[in-house]
Amino acid sequence: MLKPDSFRSSRWLAGLLALVCGALGACSSKGPDVVLYCALDQMFAETLVKEFESKTGLVVRAEYDVEAAKTVGLVKRIREERSRPRCDVFWNNELAHTVALANDGLLASYDSPSAANIPAEFRDPQHRWTAFAARARVFIVNTTLADPAQLTSLEDLFDPKWRGKVCMARPLTGTTLTHLTALYAAEGDAKGDEFVQRIEESGVNLVQSNGQVMRLVREGQMAWGLTDTDDFNVALNGGHPVAQVFPDQAPGARGALLIPNSVALLAEAPHPDAARKLIDFILSREVEEKLAFAEGAQIPVRADVKRPPHVKSAADLSLMRVDWARVGADIERRMTQFKERFLQ
Amino acid sequence: MSRPLVALAAAVFVLAGLAPLAAMVPRVESADLAAIFAPRNLELLGRTLLYGASVALIATAAGLPFGFLVSRTDMPFAALLRPLGIAPLLIPPMILAMVWTVLADIRGAPAAYAVSSVSTFPLVALFSARAFERIDARREEAARIAGGWRAALRSDLPLVLPSVACGACFAFVFTVNDFSVADYVSWLGQPKFSVYAAEIFANWRIESRPGLAVATALPLLAVTLAALVPALVLRRRGAMASLSGDFRQPEPFELGPWRWPAFLFCLTLVSIGALIPAARLVWEAGGAARGFEFARVGQAFTLAIERGREDLANSIVYSLCAATACAALALVLGHALERARGGRWLESLVVLPIGAPAVLLSVGVIVLWNHDWSARFYDEGGVVVLLLAGRFAAFAILIVSAATAALDPRLEEAAQLAGAGPFRTLTRIVAPSLRSALLGGWIGVFVLSLRELDATMLTPAANRTAMFRIFNQVHFGRDDFVAAMALLILFLVVLPGALWSLFARRRLELLP
Numbered sequence: 001m002l003k004p005d006s007f008r009s010s011r012w013l014a015g016l017l018a019l020v021c022g023a024l025g026a027c028s029s030k031g032p033d034v035v036l037y038c039a040l041d042q043m044f045a046e047t048l049v050k051e052f053e054s055k056t057g058l059v060v061r062a063e064y065d066v067e068a069a070k071t072v073g074l075v076k077r078i079r080e081e082r083s084r085p086r087c088d089v090f091w092n093n094e095l096a097h098t099v100a101l102a103n104d105g106l107l108a109s110y111d112s113p114s115a116a117n118i119p120a121e122f123r124d125p126q127h128r129w130t131a132f133a134a135r136a137r138v139f140i141v142n143t144t145l146a147d148p149a150q151l152t153s154l155e156d157l158f159d160p161k162w163r164g165k166v167c168m169a170r171p172l173t174g175t176t177l178t179h180l181t182a183l184y185a186a187e188g189d190a191k192g193d194e195f196v197q198r199i200e201e202s203g204v205n206l207v208q209s210n211g212q213v214m215r216l217v218r219e220g221q222m223a224w225g226l227t228d229t230d231d232f233n234v235a236l237n238g239g240h241p242v243a244q245v246f247p248d249q250a251p252g253a254r255g256a257l258l259i260p261n262s263v264a265l266l267a268e269a270p271h272p273d274a275a276r277k278l279i280d281f282i283l284s285r286e287v288e289e290k291l292a293f294a295e296g297a298q299i300p301v302r303a304d305v306k307r308p309p310h311v312k313s314a315a316d317l318s319l320m321r322v323d324w325a326r327v328g329a330d331i332e333r334r335m336t337q338f339k340e341r342f343l344q
Numbered sequence: 345m346s347r348p349l350v351a352l353a354a355a356v357f358v359l360a361g362l363a364p365l366a367a368m369v370p371r372v373e374s375a376d377l378a379a380i381f382a383p384r385n386l387e388l389l390g391r392t393l394l395y396g397a398s399v400a401l402i403a404t405a406a407g408l409p410f411g412f413l414v415s416r417t418d419m420p421f422a423a424l425l426r427p428l429g430i431a432p433l434l435i436p437p438m439i440l441a442m443v444w445t446v447l448a449d450i451r452g453a454p455a456a457y458a459v460s461s462v463s464t465f466p467l468v469a470l471f472s473a474r475a476f477e478r479i480d481a482r483r484e485e486a487a488r489i490a491g492g493w494r495a496a497l498r499s500d501l502p503l504v505l506p507s508v509a510c511g512a513c514f515a516f517v518f519t520v521n522d523f524s525v526a527d528y529v530s531w532l533g534q535p536k537f538s539v540y541a542a543e544i545f546a547n548w549r550i551e552s553r554p555g556l557a558v559a560t561a562l563p564l565l566a567v568t569l570a571a572l573v574p575a576l577v578l579r580r581r582g583a584m585a586s587l588s589g590d591f592r593q594p595e596p597f598e599l600g601p602w603r604w605p606a607f608l609f610c611l612t613l614v615s616i617g618a619l620i621p622a623a624r625l626v627w628e629a630g631g632a633a634r635g636f637e638f639a640r641v642g643q644a645f646t647l648a649i650e651r652g653r654e655d656l657a658n659s660i661v662y663s664l665c666a667a668t669a670c671a672a673l674a675l676v677l678g679h680a681l682e683r684a685r686g687g688r689w690l691e692s693l694v695v696l697p698i699g700a701p702a703v704l705l706s707v708g709v710i711v712l713w714n715h716d717w718s719a720r721f722y723d724e725g726g727v728v729v730l731l732l733a734g735r736f737a738a739f740a741i742l743i744v745s746a747a748t749a750a751l752d753p754r755l756e757e758a759a760q761l762a763g764a765g766p767f768r769t770l771t772r773i774v775a776p777s778l779r780s781a782l783l784g785g786w787i788g789v790f791v792l793s794l795r796e797l798d799a800t801m802l803t804p805a806a807n808r809t810a811m812f813r814i815f816n817q818v819h820f821g822r823d824d825f826v827a828a829m830a831l832l833i834l835f836l837v838v839l840p841g842a843l844w845s846l847f848a849r850r851r852l853e854l855l856p
Contacts, residue, residue, distance in 0.1 A: 079551060
């Protein structure tokens with residue numbers, strides 16, 4: 001027979017369990033029609049996701065990468081969830097890690113009809129990923145401290161007259177890591193090593209992120225720096241005295257690096273049909289146009305997509321030739337190399 | 345003690361806090377362990393230890409006098425400055441770093457030392473204040489009669505030092521486990537000022553060696569435990585020491601002409617750590633360099649509430665659930681740790697989840713819960729609550745065990761002699777006596793959960809929280825929105841403690 005105290009204890013325990021289950025249940029909701037992992041900045045992607053939902057009636061569960069994780073957070077999750085994939089569509093704000101996921105067999109083939117007019121160099125021959133709306137690696141220049149016309153090439157970072165006055169993000173994550181990995185892939189190990197050596201020797205200030213590069217330059221703490229076009233546009237829209245310079249545009253120069261968004265269908269995606277619809281929407285001309293007109297000012301890879309006057313067309317630029325398959329394969333090796341060099 | 349209840353609570357704690365860490369261990373290979381001893385890693389570790397020890401020392405130099413002045417003197421506005429002194433601990437150190445690198449133009453290692461010291465001095469201050477209050481008036485009077493106030497202070501010092509050392513140990517632990525401050529402020533430091541926690545974060549991204557981050561975390565975990573175990577021992581000699589039944593409250597020291605300089609000293613510390621950063625956030629919300637206007641502050645708050653409403657609500661719900669779960673766990677486990685034989689040895693196991701790098705716990709949760717049978721739980725908010733409870737339960741448990749130590753065990757014995765069972769004794773006798781400790785633990789977990797980002801970064805449902813949104817907006821220079829959201833978080837963080845201070849008669853137990 002239960003003693004009164006243990007009877008009360010059981011009731012109390014049952015009550016507590018019911019409370020906990022209720023609280024956890026309250027945190028639950030109806031399952032989504034499609035799960036999107038999105039590394040594009042939340043403030044831009046959210047609007048587009050809502051538009052897709054209202055057009056199709058499908059419920060999207062969009063999960064974003066925290067800025068501190070620089071894409072790698074979602075990539076890490078996709079890999080960790082390999083035994084039970086829960087993501088259907090991966091919208092990456094760069095390409096190298098998407099290629100790495102494809103190399104590891106984590107992506108499925110899907111040749112979206114929306115991608116038909118995207119140039120071939122932005123599409124995987126096996127249709128495991130498609131690239132679109134790009135950022136470019138540019139110099140952001142504080143026009144009160146430096147003349148943009150004086151800057152032409154990436155090598156200007158090492159000019160002694162700018163010593164202590166220029167900055168770039170540490171190449172441990174994000175587009176700066178991709179940029180240096182692409183340099184190695186394009187110009188070989190010897191030139192890559194020389195470039196990295198010069199970064200160290202020339203006193204370039206290595207800061208936390210591209211966002212911090214933008215802040216330091218717009219506030220005049222640095223004369224100029226290497227960052228992405230979206231960061232530059234934030235400073236420009238904020239009314240700061242800044243200009244952008246696309247480096248290496250002279251004939252025969254290496255060209256500016258374009259880092260496109262990429263979208264992919266996950267292998268064993270739980271909701272493949274809805275996922276394909278979402279991919280078709282993301283790759284549509286309308287979305288690329290909206291991204292060009294948004295604050296991030298993404299550069300359309302399709303020449304005929306409308307864009308505001310301050311957004312360059314990919315066709316107007318001299319672009320660096322990039323073997324993305326190699327960049328995707330190399331990126332982890334380079335990350336380890338740069339970590340040992342710059343994290344000291 | 346009700347054994348089934350203790351077993352149930354222990355099982356929940358193990359599941360929430362220890363199992364995710366255990367799930368990561370099989371990933372470690374011998375090559376990963378060998379990497380620990382690479383000269384570069386050892387150099388980073390050595391630098392981090394020096395950094396942590398120096399910060400603990402500076403935090404002590406600031407926190408000890410602050411704790412003494414607000415708790416034992418006739419300094420003006422001491423009652424106001426005392427709760428304000430906790431505020432720097434509640435503000436994410438990254439926000440302090442962002443504000444002070446702009447305002448003071450300090451960079452590199454000195455900036456990291458300064459920001460971390462400001463952020464952690466309240467730990468020493470809290471422990472010091474409590475210890476100074478627990479000195480029996482008669483002992484102090486005897487010393488004062490023999491040699492004046494200086495003699496009284498000299499006799500007090502050995503009594504408060506264990507508590508001060510305990511606070512310093514906690515300051516050390518907080519410092520060595522954070523890399524965001526060093527990472528943010530070291531961009532002009534030559535040589536670069538990197539710390540060991542950054543190496544763990546970097547290794548976490550190397551996919552081909554999944555055990556490397558775990559292996560690299562081991563030395564930092566060992567260092568953390570090596571600091572926490574003495575802290576747990578020291579708190580028994582200091583802040584947690586039982587008060588005898590005829591304890592007499594000590595008299596306040598009269599500062600005379602030093603009253604206002606002392607006030608200025610405390611005000612300066614509080615200003616550097618909380619008031620100026622908060623003012624800067626208001627200024628950012630109001631338009632900052634574009635031209636400050638109060639109307640813009642209102643607009644920024646409207647925007648923050650409009651866009652961040654759902655995220656704020658999620659943050660509050662998760663934090664409330666985690667805090668409530670931790671308070672329940674703390675009542676059972678905190679009491680058991682203090683009363684059970686060998687319980688004190690288990691304290692080092694309890695602190696393991698707060699000593700381990702957050703990202704390991706986060707990946708461990710994926711490994712443990714991302715299965716078909718647990719899919720619904722993994723996808724939704726329940727897993728966030730479990731993760732937060734696992735990470736922070738130790739704070740509530742230690743606060744309750746400290747309060748249990750000060751509780752006369754004869755009360756429980758008397759209840760049991762009168763026929764009350766262990767459960768009834770716990771809920772009817774022990775719990776009411778530990779009310780302020782339970783609430784202190786609840787508030788501690790609520791606050792820590794509300795501002796947590798690292799541990800929840802990879803958890804699906806934690807993707808929609810206020811901290812997540814703040815950090816994503818920082819990137820796009822939405823300074824007004826970020827500032828308004830940060831102020832809303834600060835308001836929520838301070839609210840429970842402020843309400844208690846305003847309406848409760850008893851002082852909140854906030855010390856572990």
